[in-house]
Amino acid sequence: MIELNSLSKSFGSGRGVDNLSFTVPEGSIMGYVGHNGAGKTTTFKILTGLMDADSGSAKINGIEVKPRNLKKLKQTVGYMPDIFGVYDRMTVWQYLDFFGAAYRIPRKLRKERIVHALSLTRSEDMVDYQVASLSRGMRQRIGLAKTILPDPKVLILDEPAGGLDPQARIEMREVVCELKNLGKTIILSSHILPDLGNMCDLVGIINKGKMEAFGKLEDITESLTDKKTYDIEVHVDDLGRTQEFLSNMGSVKDIQVREQEVSFSCNKDEDIGAKVLAYLIENSIRVNSFKLHELELEEMFMQLAAK
Numbered sequence: 001m002i003e004l005n006s007l008s009k010s011f012g013s014g015r016g017v018d019n020l021s022f023t024v025p026e027g028s029i030m031g032y033v034g035h036n037g038a039g040k041t042t043t044f045k046i047l048t049g050l051m052d053a054d055s056g057s058a059k060i061n062g063i064e065v066k067p068r069n070l071k072k073l074k075q076t077v078g079y080m081p082d083i084f085g086v087y088d089r090m091t092v093w094q095y096l097d098f099f100g101a102a103y104r105i106p107r108k109l110r111k112e113r114i115v116h117a118l119s120l121t122r123s124e125d126m127v128d129y130q131v132a133s134l135s136r137g138m139r140q141r142i143g144l145a146k147t148i149l150p151d152p153k154v155l156i157l158d159e160p161a162g163g164l165d166p167q168a169r170i171e172m173r174e175v176v177c178e179l180k181n182l183g184k185t186i187i188l189s190s191h192i193l194p195d196l197g198n199m200c201d202l203v204g205i206i207n208k209g210k211m212e213a214f215g216k217l218e219d220i221t222e223s224l225t226d227k228k229t230y231d232i233e234v235h236v237d238d239l240g241r242t243q244e245f246l247s248n249m250g251s252v253k254d255i256q257v258r259e260q261e262v263s264f265s266c267n268k269d270e271d272i273g274a275k276v277l278a279y280l281i282e283n284s285i286r287v288n289s290f291k292l293h294e295l296e297l298e299e300m301f302m303q304l305a306a307k
């Protein structure tokens with residue numbers, strides 16, 4: 001479990017983080033979302049003991065984040081920074097073996113751990129590759145393999161999918177979900193917002209050092225909207241009539257027409273979707289699809305960041 005309690009850090013005139021409090025239960029994934037400079041890396045550096053907070057406190061699996069607990073924290077937390085050094089002249093195996101030794105994993109156990117880390121990150125094929133020759137996606141996977149070598153219970157991953165193409169992002173997401181299935185507690189930051197929506201149990205949206213929203217994605221979405229929006233796809237010849245019917249219905253507002261789609265909104269508490277659909281069908285409108293518009297993480301983020 002990761003617990004932050006009124007954590008603050010400022011850099012002179014710089015912002016850092018301001019009064020952050022949140023809890024990530026054991027075995028869950030939290031997605032940490034924010035623009036560049038929002039305060040994600042600062043949070044991570046404080047949690048991993050690389051930087052001291054000005055005030056507030058934090059605990060990871062019951063261990064207080066304090067300089068005197070640094071050794072215990074290192075055994076509990078694996079941190080993958082957004083930019084990490086790779087030792088270009090080594091092969092992947094040498095690289096992992098080097099870090100395994102640095103983590104003081106006994107030589108006998110090291111081989112087994114490296115094989116396991118390579119298998120979890122689907123990097124077995126790369127063992128003999130020179131680190132210098134790896135693509136960005138491969139490097140990220142090797143970086144993650146290195147992070148999980150000492151088998152930490154908690155993982156803090158700064159932009160693990162940063163700069164990856166869509167296929168590599170999907171693979172990274174699958175690897176992270178597998179780590180969760182092994183019982184790890186994970187915080188990861190990302191700018192790839194839709195990816196986070198699918199995999200995270202909790203989402204935190206940070207803006208200018210302050211947590212603007214934290215919780216389950218559905219709950220954040222719910223709290224952000226005071227209206228419901230429906231998207232209706234109709235036959236192209238029925239667009240005009242659909243618009244006309246909708247504008248004659250009470251409670252319907254914000255009607256918009258785009259290509260083959262018409263959207264409209266109503267108050268959050270009003271349940272008029274079924275009524276509108278029945279009305280359109282009774283009037284021979286050829287409805288291809290009729291659905292409630294889910295607020296995308298991206299849209300939500302833009303709303304909060306615009307504050």
Ligand SMILES: Nc1ncnc2c1ncn2[C@@H]1O[C@H](COP(=O)(O)OP(=O)(O)OP(=O)(O)O)[C@@H](O)[C@H]1O
Binds near residue numbers: 011014017036038043
């Ligand atoms: N060492 C430092 N000295 C001065 N200001 C800093 C320092 N580290 C961070 N900051 C400032 O604190 C704020 C938060 O930075 P941080 O790196 O935590 O953001 P971030 O959300 O991780 O951004 P990115 O996505 O670009 O990594 C920024 O305004 C940054 O300029």
